[in-house]
Amino acid sequence: MPETTPPPVPAQPRIAVPRTLREALDPAWLGDALRACADGARVESVEQVELIRTVATKVRFAVTFAGSPEKRGFCLKGLLDVDEMTARGGPTCVLEADFYCKVAPAVPDLRVPECVSAVIDREGQQAVIVMRDLIVDGARFCSALEPFTADDAAQSLAQLATLHARSDFLAGADWIRPRAAELARMTYITPELLQEMLDGPRGVNLPPEIRDAARLIAAMRALAARDEGRRQFMIHGDAHAGNIFRTAEGMGVIDWQLLQRGGWALDVAYHLNAVLPTSIAEAEERRLLGEYLTRMRAAGMAMPGDEEAWAQYREAMVYGYYLWAITRRVDPPIINQFVDRLGKAVSRHESHALLGVA
Known part of the structure; x- marks a missing residue:
């Protein structure tokens, strides 16, 4: 049986962790967060598809990059628009980002979403991850x-x-x-x-x-x-x-x-x-x-x-x-x-x- 190809290591751009949904879906911020998977192309449009708020916020969205009419689906997860008490849970977001950056590539047979970008503020103990939208692919x-x-x-x-x-x-x-x-x-x-x-x-x-x-x-x-x-x-x-x-x-x-x-x-x-x-x-x-x-x-x-x-x-x-x-x-x-x-x-x-x- 052939070996499973491990998922790629996510990009870890050195940009600010968004604190609100509006900041997270800002085309300029997303352009920086997704630069590695779009060959540096500018984000021209962002369309919110689904919003799920529990303790963390998960938002599915579609992006159009400059030079291509194709809409590409992603899902972002993080602590957005939360109060001070909830924000104290930031270390768990950092832990999850580290899972996708360090563990997932080492366990290729484990079926997980492909994380394309992990934005981590270790000093402030906050992070968001951006994954490919599995639902678009039929999950x-x-x-x-x-x-x-x-x-x-x-x-x-x-x-x-x-x-x-x-x-x-x-x-x-x-x-x-x-x-x-x-x-x-x-x-x-x-x-x-x-x-x-x-x-x-x-x-x-x-x-x-x-x-x-x-x-x-x-x-x-x-x-x-x-x-x-x-x-x-x-x-x-x-x-x-x-x-x-x-x-x-x-x-x-x-x-x-x-x-x-x-x-x-x-x-x-x-x-x-x-x-x-x-x-x-x-x-x-x-x-x-x-x-x-x-x-x-x-x-x-x-x-x-x-x-x-x-x-x-x-x-x-x-x-x-x-x-x-x-x-x-x-x-x-x-x-x-x-x-x-x-x-x-x-x-x-x-x-x-x-x-x-x-």
Whole structure:
């Protein structure tokens, strides 16, 4: 089988990071940002196609360059028109830009959008990325609430395995942090606030012991402590359905703002139980885990035995559950579904007991 051609390294023009949508779509700024992929041609027109605002802004747009009538589609992502509190999330944008500049070219079999330009302000800890518009080429982005079949999950899990199998990249890449451990140590979500959120609509279908905030915090800390003592892999960290896209060639992965080093099980347990309805996850997860382990071993990765891997998988449910339990700035239906699915997985697998949390 021929080797996959790695994606090109994005241009990194030394220009200002735009802070507003208007600045980002300014023809003069885009001309500088896209100079490398347009042979220096001037941007003559910019047409906004779609705008998606969550925490970050994603805007699809079409550009016409001087000397050509062709419209070329791009997608820009960054923190635009945000308040001071949201702007503090800029380091995650820098992390994502570094993924496209450093990691993606080193993992050619990983299906990701082609990033053509990464504009990074390291001193100010802000960045935007400009990617080719996959939708123009026929790709479809999944919804966060889109239910996967087991076959779908096998395909998306194979993409995560491709990333995990290149964990040798972590040597010398100290900028890829152990985010789960850092998450466990943070204090801006107090036990009282977390309990209030779990007592609301997001936890309505979960048993009281799973909605216990103090117990969940203790479990997350116990998981982080165990995870730091295990072999570290390069993991996505937030692989729910909303961060998956479909093409004729197969599934791909987007949104690398939680790229991190950690145990493989953090990704696998979170992914399967976020994308699969609970009944399907319960019926298929052990088979899917086995397929993942087989794929990793075939790639030359030393993995734990099947029973030890199953135990690590069961413990790791706490990561995804905690991540969504503390989430606030996402649409409530998405939060509620993920807390429900992941909380039920924690209950089903008795993750607290495995972690020694009463």
